Amino acid sequence: xxxxxxxxxxxxxxxxxxxxxxxKARVIQQPFALDPxxxxxxxxxxxxxxxxxxxxxxxxxxxxxxxxxxxxxxGKEFIDVVRRLGPTLLETCEQTARKCHALVFAGxxxxxxxxxxxxxxxxxxxxxxxxxYYKEHLTRGEWDMLDMSxxxxxxxxxxxxxxxxxxxxxxxxxxxxxxxxxxxxRWKPDVIxxxxxxxxxxxxALDIINTFCAYNTGAYLVRASVSxxxxxxxxxxxxxxxxxxxxLGTLRSEIASLDVTFDPKKKYLKPAGYGNPPxxxxxxxxxxxxPWKYRPGGGAIVPPYDESPSKRLCAVNGISxxxxxxxxxxxxxxxxxxxxxxxxxxxxxxxxxxxxENILRKLSCHSIMNIHLSGAWKENDLRDLLGIIFTYDALxxxxxxxxxxxxxxxxxxxxxxxxxCLASAKVxxxxxxxxxxxxxxIEIPAGKLGDGIVRKARxxxxxxxxxAISRAEAEKAVKLGADTILTTDYLATAESTGLR
Numbered sequence: 001x002x003x004x005x006x007x008x009x010x011x012x013x014x015x016x017x018x019x020x021x022x023x024k025a026r027v028i029q030q031p032f033a034l035d036p037x038x039x040x041x042x043x044x045x046x047x048x049x050x051x052x053x054x055x056x057x058x059x060x061x062x063x064x065x066x067x068x069x070x071x072x073x074x075g076k077e078f079i080d081v082v083r084r085l086g087p088t089l090l091e092t093c094e095q096t097a098r099k100c101h102a103l104v105f106a107g108x109x110x111x112x113x114x115x116x117x118x119x120x121x122x123x124x125x126x127x128x129x130x131x132x133y134y135k136e137h138l139t140r141g142e143w144d145m146l147d148m149s150x151x152x153x154x155x156x157x158x159x160x161x162x163x164x165x166x167x168x169x170x171x172x173x174x175x176x177x178x179x180x181x182x183x184x185x186r187w188k189p190d191v192i193x194x195x196x197x198x199x200x201x202x203x204x205a206l207d208i209i210n211t212f213c214a215y216n217t218g219a220y221l222v223r224a225s226v227s228x229x230x231x232x233x234x235x236x237x238x239x240x241x242x243x244x245x246x247x248l249g250t251l252r253s254e255i256a257s258l259d260v261t262f263d264p265k266k267k268y269l270k271p272a273g274y275g276n277p278p279x280x281x282x283x284x285x286x287x288x289x290x291p292w293k294y295r296p297g298g299g300a301i302v303p304p305y306d307e308s309p310s311k312r313l314c315a316v317n318g319i320s321x322x323x324x325x326x327x328x329x330x331x332x333x334x335x336x337x338x339x340x341x342x343x344x345x346x347x348x349x350x351x352x353x354x355x356x357e358n359i360l361r362k363l364s365c366h367s368i369m370n371i372h373l374s375g376a377w378k379e380n381d382l383r384d385l386l387g388i389i390f391t392y393d394a395l396x397x398x399x400x401x402x403x404x405x406x407x408x409x410x411x412x413x414x415x416x417x418x419x420x421c422l423a424s425a426k427v428x429x430x431x432x433x434x435x436x437x438x439x440x441x442i443e444i445p446a447g448k449l450g451d452g453i454v455r456k457a458r459x460x461x462x463x464x465x466x467x468a469i470s471r472a473e474a475e476k477a478v479k480l481g482a483d484t485i486l487t488t489d490y491l492a493t494a495e496s497t498g499l500r
Contacts, residue, residue, distance in 0.1 A: 023165075024261045025059040025222045029238040031255045032199065032226040033070025036077075042069040043085055049257055050096045057102045057259075061224040062093070063238075064107035064118070064135075064172045064197040069226060075145035079116060082109045090121065098127035103162060107171060107195030107224075110134075115147035120169050120195050122160060131160045133169035133193075137177055152307070154299030157184045165190045165264050168219065172196040175209050179295070181216040185282030190264040194223030199235040203252055206237040214241040218280040220262055227255045243268040243281075295393050296365045302340070304396030305419055308368055310483055312340035313499035314465070315490035328359055334490055335366040338500050343370035343401075343486060348381035353388060360392035369394065370421070370465070370486070373402040379410050386416055401443055401465075408437040421465060431456040441465050446473040446482070454481045471496045 030046045033039040046066060053060055063069070067089040072078040089108055097104040102125060110119040110132060118138065122131035136155075138148045157180075160167045168189035174180070175194065184192070192213060198206065214221040221241040228235040232253045239250040240260035249260040269278035272287070279287075291297075302308065315334035322337075323329030331342045344359065346352045356371070363369075377385075389398055399419035402408055408420055422434040423443035431453065434442045441463035444453070449466050457464050458481075466482035468474035474485045474493045487493040494500060 022261050022263050023058040024056055024259060025061065025240055026053065026057050026257050026259050027061045027222060027224040027238040027240065027251070028063070028257045029225060029227050029236060029251045029254060030063055030066065030069045032197075032228055032235070034229075036071050036073060039068070039070030039072070039081065040085070043067065043089075045255070047088065047092050050092050052257075053096050053100045053102065055100050055102075057100050059191075059222060060096065060100070060102055060104045061193055061222050062104075062106040062108075062195065063224045063226050064195040065109070066106055066195075067108050075141075079109075079145060082111065082116065086111060093121065093123055094127040094129075097123040097125060101125045105193045105195065107197075109146070113147060115149075116145070117147045117150075118142060118171060120171060120193060122162075122167075124162070130162070131158075133158045133171070135171035135174060136180075137173040139173050152303050154301075157187050157189075159187050159189060167191050167193055168217070170194045170213070172198055175213060178212065178216070179297070181213060182282060182285065185217045185219075185280070186286075188280075189217060189219040192217055192219045192221045192223075194221055196223060196225040198225055198237075199228050202234060203237055206235075207247065207250075210237065210239055210241050211245040211247065214243055215245040215268075215281055218243045218267060218282050220264055222260075227251075227253050229253060230255065300335070301365045302367060302397070304365075305368055305399055306396070309340060310463075311478075311499060312368070312484055313490065313494055313497065314341035314343050314368075314370055314484050314486040315339040316343050316467075316486050316488045318342055318344070319490050321491075327355070328362055331359060332363055332366075335363055337491070339367055339490060339494075340500050341368040341370055341484060343372060345372045345374045346385070347375040348373075348377045348385075353381075353384055356385070356388055357392075360388065360394055364392040364394045365397045367397075369398045370484075371398055371400050372423070373400060373404070373407055377402075377404070377407045377410070379414070382407070382410055382414060386414065386418070389418070399440070401441075405433065405437060408439065412438050421463075423465075427453050431460045431462060434462055435460045441483075443467065443486070445469075446477040446485070449477050449480050449482060451480065468493065 028049050031042045033042045067085040068081045093104045093106045104123040106121045110117045118135040120133040121129055124130045158169055166189045168184050210221055224238045225236055230253055236253045240248045242248055249258050251258050270281055272279040272284045318330030318334040320330045322333035334342050346356050401421040401423050403423040419440040421441035421443050422439045424430045427444050427448050430442050443465040446466040446468040463483040465484040466477035467486045468477055471493055474497055477485055478497050
């Protein structure tokens, strides 16, 4: 009954504003220069197309990287083009918004931030920038030249209410993360603005992605992309799609603009079944959602091992002072106060495997987990271990530490990609052994850490995990260059070293 009331209430709210004045949207599909020599010609085409816009338009949408519509030789050259052409693009967008009395959404690089950001600029009808959406999912090619720090923290969907119409945003790679669509749908957007630079998917694939987005968010999708050439069957597909999934208009590979008129408040309500009233697709899904059956998510989730800070503090067995007599509680306390890493021992017994399940069930992906494999581990036991980690979707957030070289050799034979760490108090040849075993890290007592072992580890590309008995040892290990400090006194060591 409670869910029915929530659904009915939301429908009443939707019905109260079910109609609005029709809006005319224009999506501009610019040409993409495969030869860098033609990039500026493609850019000039875009500027000319903006200048053709008139007062009949309410929305104008440009692709991602509108100021760089073509290949560049390097990331540096890409940024050089942004510096040269970006101001002209943004000035023209401002002028167009003011001249046409229209909203302009332009995919471009924001150079006002400390590091450049992939952005959708939002211009109001007077030409003022009233919003900036920062792309949430950057491709690997963007990591080295654009800011991605903001992607490592929880945020709610970026929603702008402009003149009573609610806008949400997706940029290119964002379209592939379908799990985000249901989250956006909770905010009841009317229009999704999409700026894309997609150049490799087929028309059919893009049609599926675009209709899936509109149908699942209950919003009109207005998406602009780039043409890969008049004869290409890849990329392009700038479009307007209704919440029903109907494609109201699309450009395949044309180098052109597309105009579509629609009512942003006209919703699609589907039969919700079993006596329930008609509902938005997203509301119908929410009635039966079982989130505990899906992948971990939310603000408590941290970046995976290979994206975590290189310098971090590891809470060994959590913080028992905050959760006495419960390992899961102590580890949870450490994660709750922001520990980048937690560690604990697991043996190959059925009890040990069950304990690991209990930990992962509550804390998977809430912190990097340094799992110490204690005692003897046979191949079948290790397969069970990897299966448990996979089951709780923690493959990217764990690494396995052992002092038994045969265990590490067996893990190698199983082909696991989980990082591995060799632990030893005999530091003489530990770096050579770790490299031979395919380990990413070595773990040694902090008291035995010295310049020689640090140099040797760095030469082998190994992380250094130092086990500190005291704060003084932890501070010394940090100065010597250790990456991870393992401590049983997390709170005091965090205060002393400044690590988390």
